[in-house]
Structures are given as C-alpha cells and as structure tokens.
Amino acid sequence: MPTPLVLLAASTAAAQGGTLMLLRDYVARRLTGDAGGYFTDPSHPPPVGALDAAIDFSALAGRGEYEAAVAAAYGRLRARGAWLTPAELFTPHYGAALAAFAAHAFDRHAPGRGAPVEILELGGGTGTLARDVLTALSSSRPDLASRLTYTGLDASPQLAAAAAAKVGAAGHASAFRGAVGDARDARAWPRPPPGCAHTVVLACELLDNLPHDRVREDGDGNRFEAVVECRPDGDAESERQLADPLLIRALDAAPWGEPETTPVERLVSWALGERAGGPRAARLAYVPTGALALFDAAFAARPAHTLLASDFDALPGVVLPGAGAPLVAGCASGRPVDLPSITSRPPPGGADILFPTNFESLVALYEAAASSAGAPTAQAARCKAATLLRLRAPPGATATASGWAPMLDDFGNTSVLVGRSGGSGSG
Numbered sequence: 001m002p003t004p005l006v007l008l009a010a011s012t013a014a015a016q017g018g019t020l021m022l023l024r025d026y027v028a029r030r031l032t033g034d035a036g037g038y039f040t041d042p043s044h045p046p047p048v049g050a051l052d053a054a055i056d057f058s059a060l061a062g063r064g065e066y067e068a069a070v071a072a073a074y075g076r077l078r079a080r081g082a083w084l085t086p087a088e089l090f091t092p093h094y095g096a097a098l099a100a101f102a103a104h105a106f107d108r109h110a111p112g113r114g115a116p117v118e119i120l121e122l123g124g125g126t127g128t129l130a131r132d133v134l135t136a137l138s139s140s141r142p143d144l145a146s147r148l149t150y151t152g153l154d155a156s157p158q159l160a161a162a163a164a165a166k167v168g169a170a171g172h173a174s175a176f177r178g179a180v181g182d183a184r185d186a187r188a189w190p191r192p193p194p195g196c197a198h199t200v201v202l203a204c205e206l207l208d209n210l211p212h213d214r215v216r217e218d219g220d221g222n223r224f225e226a227v228v229e230c231r232p233d234g235d236a237e238s239e240r241q242l243a244d245p246l247l248i249r250a251l252d253a254a255p256w257g258e259p260e261t262t263p264v265e266r267l268v269s270w271a272l273g274e275r276a277g278g279p280r281a282a283r284l285a286y287v288p289t290g291a292l293a294l295f296d297a298a299f300a301a302r303p304a305h306t307l308l309a310s311d312f313d314a315l316p317g318v319v320l321p322g323a324g325a326p327l328v329a330g331c332a333s334g335r336p337v338d339l340p341s342i343t344s345r346p347p348p349g350g351a352d353i354l355f356p357t358n359f360e361s362l363v364a365l366y367e368a369a370a371s372s373a374g375a376p377t378a379q380a381a382r383c384k385a386a387t388l389l390r391l392r393a394p395p396g397a398t399a400t401a402s403g404w405a406p407m408l409d410d411f412g413n414t415s416v417l418v419g420r421s422g423g424s425g426s427g
Contacts, residue, residue, distance in 0.1 A: 019230040022244060024211035024289050026228040026235070027342065027353055031209055032155040032182070038350035039156045039209075046159050047352065048125040049073075049082030054091050062402035066410075081331025081349060085205045086310075086385075086414070087129040090407040093397035095132020096140075097407075098308070100392040102133065102200040103141050105306040109422065110197035116147050118192055118199040120302065122183040122294070123206035124152040127163025134172040145175070149193040152178040184210070184293035189301035199302040203294070207311040207362070208354045210290030213247045214322065217283045223251075228343060235343040250292045253368035254361035284322035286355060292365045299373035299421065307366075307419040310385050314413045315356045326355045359415045366419045378421035385414040 021029075031038045039046055051073055060066050073084065087094045106117050124130055130150055137145040150172070154160040160178045167176040181188025183206070192199060214226035216239060223242040228235055242248065298305060315327045317338065328339040330351035339351055359382040370378035386408050398407040 020227055020238075021230065022213060022247075023226040023228060023237070023342070024213045026230070027211040028182075028290075030342070030346075030350070031211075031353060036350060037155075038346075038352055039159070041350060042158070044349045045080055045082070046125075046156055046162075047080070047082050047349070048088075048159060049077040049084050050088050050126045050128060051084070051091065052076070055089070057398045057400055057406070060400040062400045062404050063406070063409075066400060066404075066406050078331075078334045081334075081336070085125060086407070086411060087132070087204055088126070090398055091128050092132040092135065093393060093407055094389075095129050096136040096397065097389050097393035098129065098202060098204075099133045099136035099140070100394075101308060101388070102202075102306075103137065103144055104392075105200050105420075106144055106198060109304065109306065109420075112197065114147065115197035116149065116193045116195050117144065118149045118151060118196050120151040120153065120189070120199050120201050122153050122201065122203040123209070124154055124163050125159055125205075127152070127159075127166035129202070129204060130163055130176060131167050131170045131172065134167065134175055135170060138172070148175060149196075150176045151190055152176065153181055153183055153189060154178070155180065155182055184290055184297055186297040186300035189297060192302060197304070199305045201298055201302060201305050201307045203307070203309040205311055207288070207291060207309055207357045208315075209352070210288060210294060210355070212286040212324070212326070212355050213244065213250075213289045214284070214286050215242060215247065215251065219282055234345065237341070237343055244289075246289050246292060247287060249368065250287050250289050250365060253292070254287075254358075254364040286322055286324035286326065288324075288355070288358070288361060288365065291357075291362055292369060295366050295369035295419075296372065298419075299369055299375060299378075303373070303375065303421060303423040305419075305421055307380075308388075308416060309362070309419075310414060310416045311357045312354070312413050313357055313359055313415040315354060318356070324356060324358055326353050328353050357415070359417055362417045366417065370419075370421060375421045375423065378419065380417060380419040382415055382417050385411065385416050388416050388418075 032040050055069055102119055110117050119133065121130055130152055134150055137148065152160065152163050157180050160180045164176065164178045167173065177190065179190045216224045224239040225242045225244055225247055226237060226239050228237050298307060318325050318327050320326065328342055328351055330337045330339060330347040331349060332347040337347055342353060363380045363382055366380040370376065389408055399405040
C-alpha cells in the first residue's frame, strides 16, 4: 500500500507556514472568496455581461447575422472579460420559457388560487432572467404573479445589487427580494414566504462554477483526494488518502470516471481489465461535491420544490487531465487567456473555473440527497436544454428569417436537470 499522503501534506504545510484545504474549498475561494474572488472582487466589475438592447431575431437573415450580432456584443464586453449567458443572449424569450415552466410546476403542485408561491433563483447574475420571468408571468398568468415572491440568492454583492435595480426598474420591486450568500449552505437561503405552498428553484449557468473535488484511484484501488497548499509564493496541489465525508458520499452515489460512458464502453473496459486479469487502470476524476451540497441545501431549506438546473454538459479546449476536468480562463489586455492549472496565478480580475456537468451523475446525486433528507419519492430527470425550451418557449421565439432559431438550435452542449420533491415522505 502506498505511503499515506495525508500526514506528509499536512506536516509540510504546517512546517512551511501554508494553509491546506480541499480542492473544492480552494475553488470556492478563487471564485467567490471575500478577498479577490472572480465573481466577488470589489475592485473589478463582475464578469457577467448584459446586452445594451435585446436582439431582434426576426430582423436577422439567419445564423450568420446572428453570429455577427453576438460577436459585436462580445466586442463591447471584451475589455473587462465579461461573457453572456443564454438568459442574456435570448432575452426576453428565455425568461418567458422558464416562466411557462414555473407556471406548469405551480399548477401541478400548488393549484389553489390563494396559496403563496415562490421562485428562488440561485446565481441570478445581472437580474435579466428575474426581470423577464416576472414580466412574462405578469402578462400571461396574473393569477400566479399576484401571489408570487421572486427570491434571488447570489454570492456576489455587486450582482445582487444589480439584479435588484434591474428588476425594480421594470416595475417588479414589490415581488422581488435579494440576498447574498453561498447556495451550498441552507442557512444562506432566505426563509420562504409565509404559507408558501411550493418553490421553483432555478439554477441557470451555476453548476459549472460550483466547487468540485478531485479523486485519484491507483491500480490497487486506493483512492486519494486532492488538496491545495496556499502560500504567499504560490499555491501547490497535493493529495492525501480519501477521507472527506461529502466526497465519499458523492462517490458512493454517482458514477464517476469518463462522463456519460455508454454500457458498451463500460463493458469493453471491464473485459480488457479486471475480467482478463490485467492490471486495473488508474483513474482521475473531478467530482461535483458542490452540487451534492446544493441539493442537500435545497431539501433542507425548501423540502417542497421543483428544481431546474441548466448548464454545459461539455466544454471545448480543456487541457487539464481527468474526467470532468475544468477549463481555467482569464482575461489579459482584453484577450482571453487559458491557464494550465487551477492553481495558476490568475491575471488581474481573476480567472473563471468552469466544469463540464455530468448530468447522469447529477441525477444520482439529487436522489441521494433526497434519500438523506427523508424524501425517498423525490425524482430527477435530465434532457437536452433544447428539448425543454421547445416545449415551453413561445412559438417562434428567436426564429430568424431563415427559420433557424438560436435559442433552440445553438448551444447544443447544454442540458438540464429537473428535480421534483413534494417534501419529506412524499413525492
């Protein structure tokens, strides 16, 4: 058995005056820490951008003109390294689709005409989605809008303030409340409105920034968790024997290794390795422990909920090894800069750390959180984002003159998780 690394790593950090932490805690500090987090650094504007005006898709000939319009929008944002989410690019249509999704959930789980209901958005960015959802419901479902509270929770004080201002400017201030906090901590979730019958939880483009852990399994089946030593002269990654309870829960609950492997691929791996008596291949994978913590928080803070989480299921240009490895990218002099590791010293303004989401694993993690919370009949499912948007978006939304509709036909590498829970002991 290899020499245990936990004592070596801890003693080295103590001797050299460093701080040792799990990889997920390091990622959280780099992204949302009080001192210079990518999303929270008060000395730089947040990297989430917004359009100067909504794109008139009907005035575009087709895909080429759409791509030119997006390139022009990014040109205006390039100096500060900001980017645009689908909710921003496809405003107001994306919000209208999610408003229809929420209305369907409320009709199913809170059909009474007088019961208060809530939408709780995690990581709401500039507030565009909140504004568009509230506007759509006010127009199409005033019966729901009159008893709806829209709650925003964001780790960035700057973005939380921007969201409140944008929603208020659209005339929805009385329906909106904002808070600052970590979505993985149930104590940060504002209390539900009095008498709330059901909450729809929205998490769009949040999963890719939730902290992950990394685990390595050697040829003998021994598992090790990644840790980072933080020092003034540079941060360094190390590892120790697997011991973290949250990471162990995630590994026990969800498949890990190459994301979305098929049964045939798993059979071939088994036949070439263990069945044939050959050595077991070492494995390295990033594990979405932050998502498991978020699901735990959802069941603790909102036992009766419908969850919709949307994000990238694959990312281009990843150079780090390991299944589910992230893309680490910053911006220098108005140009994107890819970094070779999570611990690389970032350029001014910080660096984004984006993880591709294995939605197969997320379904298993959601159901594991439900079981731990005493909600065994809660269920989750996954599908491509376009499938849900085709079902809920207004007819012709974002259609160009050629009939090509970017909200439905672009972003093919995005998926959604839908989870439903009626509360403890019910579905």
